[in-house]
Amino acid sequence: MAATVKTIARRKTTLKERLLFPAIFSGMKITIGHFFRTLRGKRVTMQYPEERWEVKDNYRGAPALVKDDEGRPKCVACSLCEYVCPPKAIYIVPGELEPGNRVERGPAVFNINMLRCIFCGLCEEACPEEAIFMSKEFELWGEKRSELVHDKETLYAIGGVRPDPIKKWSHK
Amino acid sequence: MPTITIDGRKLEFKPGQTIIQVAQAAGIEVPHYCYHPGLSVAGNCRICMVEVEKNPRPQIACYVQAADGMVVHTQSALAREARSGTMEMLLVNHPLDCPICDQAGECKLQDYAFEFGHPTTRSPVEKTHLPKAVPFGAKIVYDAERCIKCTRCVRFTEEVTRTAELSMGQRGDHEVVIMTSKGEFATPYAMNIVDLCPVGALTSRDFRFESRVWFMDFTESVCTGCARGCNVTVGARGGRFLRMTPRENQDVNRWWMCDAGRTGYKFVNAPTRLLRPRVRAGAGAGDFREADWDEAVAAAADALRASGRGGVLADAGATLEELVAARDLAAASGKGDLRYASRVGTDGDAFLVVNEKGANQRGAEALGFARATGPAPVAVLLVERGDAVPKALRDGADPVVAFVTDAGDVPPTAQVVFPLPTWAEKDGLLVNVDGRVQPVRRSRAVGPRDLRAPTAVMEEVRLALDPTAEPRDHAGLHAALRAVPAVAALGLPDVVFAPAPTPTVAAPRSRTR
Numbered sequence: 001m002a003a004t005v006k007t008i009a010r011r012k013t014t015l016k017e018r019l020l021f022p023a024i025f026s027g028m029k030i031t032i033g034h035f036f037r038t039l040r041g042k043r044v045t046m047q048y049p050e051e052r053w054e055v056k057d058n059y060r061g062a063p064a065l066v067k068d069d070e071g072r073p074k075c076v077a078c079s080l081c082e083y084v085c086p087p088k089a090i091y092i093v094p095g096e097l098e099p100g101n102r103v104e105r106g107p108a109v110f111n112i113n114m115l116r117c118i119f120c121g122l123c124e125e126a127c128p129e130e131a132i133f134m135s136k137e138f139e140l141w142g143e144k145r146s147e148l149v150h151d152k153e154t155l156y157a158i159g160g161v162r163p164d165p166i167k168k169w170s171h172k
Numbered sequence: 173m174p175t176i177t178i179d180g181r182k183l184e185f186k187p188g189q190t191i192i193q194v195a196q197a198a199g200i201e202v203p204h205y206c207y208h209p210g211l212s213v214a215g216n217c218r219i220c221m222v223e224v225e226k227n228p229r230p231q232i233a234c235y236v237q238a239a240d241g242m243v244v245h246t247q248s249a250l251a252r253e254a255r256s257g258t259m260e261m262l263l264v265n266h267p268l269d270c271p272i273c274d275q276a277g278e279c280k281l282q283d284y285a286f287e288f289g290h291p292t293t294r295s296p297v298e299k300t301h302l303p304k305a306v307p308f309g310a311k312i313v314y315d316a317e318r319c320i321k322c323t324r325c326v327r328f329t330e331e332v333t334r335t336a337e338l339s340m341g342q343r344g345d346h347e348v349v350i351m352t353s354k355g356e357f358a359t360p361y362a363m364n365i366v367d368l369c370p371v372g373a374l375t376s377r378d379f380r381f382e383s384r385v386w387f388m389d390f391t392e393s394v395c396t397g398c399a400r401g402c403n404v405t406v407g408a409r410g411g412r413f414l415r416m417t418p419r420e421n422q423d424v425n426r427w428w429m430c431d432a433g434r435t436g437y438k439f440v441n442a443p444t445r446l447l448r449p450r451v452r453a454g455a456g457a458g459d460f461r462e463a464d465w466d467e468a469v470a471a472a473a474d475a476l477r478a479s480g481r482g483g484v485l486a487d488a489g490a491t492l493e494e495l496v497a498a499r500d501l502a503a504a505s506g507k508g509d510l511r512y513a514s515r516v517g518t519d520g521d522a523f524l525v526v527n528e529k530g531a532n533q534r535g536a537e538a539l540g541f542a543r544a545t546g547p548a549p550v551a552v553l554l555v556e557r558g559d560a561v562p563k564a565l566r567d568g569a570d571p572v573v574a575f576v577t578d579a580g581d582v583p584p585t586a587q588v589v590f591p592l593p594t595w596a597e598k599d600g601l602l603v604n605v606d607g608r609v610q611p612v613r614r615s616r617a618v619g620p621r622d623l624r625a626p627t628a629v630m631e632e633v634r635l636a637l638d639p640t641a642e643p644r645d646h647a648g649l650h651a652a653l654r655a656v657p658a659v660a661a662l663g664l665p666d667v668v669f670a671p672a673p674t675p676t677v678a679a680p681r682s683r684t685r
Contacts, residue, residue, distance in 0.1 A: 078271035
């Protein structure tokens with residue numbers, strides 16, 4: 001198939017645009033306006049990290065694992081988050097739990113590589129156990145790349161406890 | 173021949189065939205749980221209901237025999253409603269714990285629930301609670317809550333192995349499968365009930381929670397545990413061999429395989445696998461250093477030229493291609509005997525297991541290899557399984573070039589050692605105990621990533637020894653095999669293997685560890 005070429009005529013720039021100064025002045029007007037507003041006490045910047053903003057409830061921070069209000073890990077290592085994860089940031093090795101636990105299965109290894117994570121939240125959506133959530137945690141740093149691979153303990157520490165009114169494994 | 177009409181298609185049948193058999197032969201899928209072609213008809217799951225014209229009630233396709241002029245509808249409103257009702261009843265007490273169930277992804281209950289199931293339950297009472305994670309011997313775990321009481325496992329132990337370790341106990345909602353013999357299964361075919369189970373009630377202790385099936389890569393291959401050559405499907409993920417399940421072949425293993433074969437893959441995943449070629453660092457025994465492949469090929473050619481020795485000692489599990497390549501490589505170096513080594517078991521029975529453990533022993537014999545009776549020096553040594561070639565034999569062979577799977581099996585006096593891929597990592601032909609030639613196929617998800625095919629390495633060394641020789645690929649090796657009358661008489665199939673992977677630089681073994 002031969003490619004059809006369509007020529008689009010460019011508009012000629014006006015003298016005002018070619019001079020550049022009008023555009024610079026209109027930008028400076030905003031900057032200088034903020035400068036005076038700040039002098040009057042209406043600040044737009046924040047003294048981070050001493051000051052922090054309120055993170056909204058639907059913010060998608062680092063994914064984390066949660067425990068229910070009885071302190072039990074909710075994840076059963078079904079690996080659906082691993083399956084759905086678009087950048088393949090999640091790695092799970094399922095393990096068998098001791099008899100007496102509510103479920104017979106849980107993660108032996110659960111790693112999320114935060115260098116890969118794109119904060120899309122699909123893991124939270126895929127989870128049939130409501131065990132993985134996008135936390136409000138946004139301060140992710142490390143001195144080594146390996147520190148940014150969150151292991152199971154880190155994930156539970158970030159996730160904390162989330163009350164579960166259903167507890168489906170107690171009476172499935 | 174009498175004819176039956178199923179879903180508007182006129183089909184011929186042999187008298188005595190049931191509706192489901194005629195339908196399956198024509199490629200019409202009739203849902204079923206309890207029906208299995210290798211077992212008697214139980215007719216208890218009721219999911220295979222079809223509408224038979226001039227009959228007011230739906231009939232079960234697994235039991236009703238086809239009759240001349242019968243008109244069957246498998247997808248009519250009546251049939252679908254009957255199946256939907258059956259699904260509702262099966263799911264009344266099913267725990268729906270798919271997130272933790274190994275069967276999820278290959279579960280018929282899941283499949284038919286998607287097709288015929290109800291989104292909610294109408295049952296107001298709590299589900300019955302039954303024993304979970306009950307050990308059935310050391311290899312199998314039983315979950316009575318997931319069980320749909322199809323009795324496939326019970327019929328297997330009664331009809332196929334005739335050992336009757338299983339039976340149904342209790343009644344109604346409390347019905348469970350029980351072990352009649354306390355403790356262990358007497359039969360070495362017990363794990364077939366895990367494959368037979370249409371739901372996740374019976375799971376394998378070996379594969380339990382290893383991987384979800386949708387992550388796995390499946391390859392159709394042949395078990396090399398003994399010379400029977402049961403057809404299998406290899407399931408693997410991320411470089412690890414995870415499980416082996418039997419594949420139907422009416423001429424070899426029907427639908428079954430033995431437990432020893434099924435769990436005999438452990439050496440593939442061994443952490444002691446030899447990963448890189450080794451060449452001599454000094455004259456002492458076991459004094460090796462690692463080398464890259466090209467350096468090792470050159471060293472092997474030099475060592476063979478210097479020794480002038482011939483002869484091969486091969487593991488009888490080696491493929492025909494490897495054996496013929498090894499034969500010609502040794503012949504390019506010098507004169508010597510062709511010999512094989514294999515283990516002789518004591519667990520052979522009248523069903524599948526044979527005492528002859530070398531998976532390609534018949535192939536080796538056809539190629540002119542004789543059983544090794546004592547240590548004798550050779551040019552080329554092939555060891556896939558350490559127990560097949562005893563230490564005295566492989567160390568006594570004092571090989572010039574050794575192909576070894578496990579680092580623990582390296583003969584200390586070898587000149588050059590190449591890593592040998594296991595049967596799951598290479599393409600090739602094996603001859604089973606009945607003289608049947610069957611292909612093993614390379615699973616792309618098993619084993620270390622950058623092992624070269626032993627046939628390619630042997631051909632490279634041979635070319636380095638004899639620059640006038642013609643290089644041969646798989647097809648060339650097959651032509652060389654056909655030139656041997658005894659092998660040609662076996663009837664080599666025209667198998668086309670996928671092209672060998674090009675050697676890559678070491679890639680990371682897995683994602684996020």
